[in-house]
Amino acid sequence: MRRMNYLGLLSNDDGAPVDLATDSVGRRVMIGLTKIGLALKSRAWQEAGRRKLTPTQAQILALLRVRAAQHGLRLRELAAGMGVMPATASEALRVLVDKGLVRKARSGADARSLSVTLTARGRREADRVAGWPDFLVDAIEALSAVEQAVFLRGLIKMIRSLQERGEVPISRMCVSCRFFRPNVHADQDRPHHCAFVDAAFGDRHLRLECSDHHTAPAESAARNWSVLTTHNISRGVTA
Numbered sequence: 400m401r402r403m404n405y406l407g408l409l410s411n412d413d414g415a416p417v418d419l420a421t422d423s424v425g426r427r428v429m430i431g432l433t434k435i436g437l438a439l440k441s442r443a444w445q446e447a448g449r450r451k452l453t454p455t456q457a458q459i460l461a462l463l464r465v466r467a468a469q470h471g472l473r474l475r476e477l478a479a480g481m482g483v484m485p486a487t488a489s490e491a492l493r494v495l496v497d498k499g500l501v502r503k504a505r506s507g508a509d510a511r512s513l514s515v516t517l518t519a520r521g522r523r524e525a526d527r528v529a530g531w532p533d534f535l536v537d538a539i540e541a542l543s544a545v546e547q548a549v550f551l552r553g554l555i556k557m558i559r560s561l562q563e564r565g566e567v568p569i570s571r572m573c574v575s576c577r578f579f580r581p582n583v584h585a586d587q588d589r590p591h592h593c594a595f596v597d598a599a600f601g602d603r604h605l606r607l608e609c610s611d612h613h614t615a616p617a618e619s620a621a622r623n624w625s626v627l628t629t630h631n632i633s634r635g636v637t638a
């Protein structure tokens with residue numbers, strides 16, 4: 400049995416390092432993802448400290464920016480979106496309210512519950528927070544268009560699998576959206592269709608987080624996934 404610590408170092412049960420020359424591609428990918436995760440975490444702590452926020456508070460601002468544009472989010476939805484306990488989200492929220500970055504109000508849909516939205520100052524702060532991972536953009540842009548599309552497909556596949564096992568919060572991805580119509584157009588570059596905006600799009604435009612997402616019934620999401628994944632992963636990409 401092999402284990403990986405939080406520094407991305409892989410070792411055998413007795414603590415001896417794994418021989419990477421003979422290790423599987425899957426393990427190497429895991430190490431790579433762990434290193435990227437560490438870089439993101441470290442950047443989040445640096446930036447959050449600079450803005451006098453904790454990473455959890457910053458995460459709430461980022462989530463509200465994407466998901467609460469029209470209706471706000473309830474505490475339960477916020478905690479689920481972040482993959483934390485409601486008590487953790489509630490404590491971070493209390494501080495954000497004190498700072499004047501978010502406000503709580505009676506939910507329009509259910510007057511008995513409170514929903515949370517950004518204030519004008521909170522929105523400006525959330526815009527800054529959303530830019531924190533931008534340091535990765537140069538590295539991603541060093542990949543060719545085909546490599547980016549394959550990488551995106553791989554990420555979608557991994558996130559979907561982790562979601563199915565309840566290991567990451569549910570993302571609002573095209574592949575689970577009721578408006579997604581995979582491979583319905585003959586155009587090799589834009590074979591998919593978004594029924595929400597009524598437009599064709601290609602693999603490289605598949606969304607991982609969309610504010611217009613509506614969850615599809617499980618059966619149709621599974622059918623769409625099968626239609627999407629039976630096609631060549633590099634189709635529709637201009638190298």
Ligand code: SF4
Binds near residue numbers: 571579580606609611
């Ligand atoms: S509404 Fe958003 S998530 Fe749904 S298919 Fe269109 S782009 Fe994708």
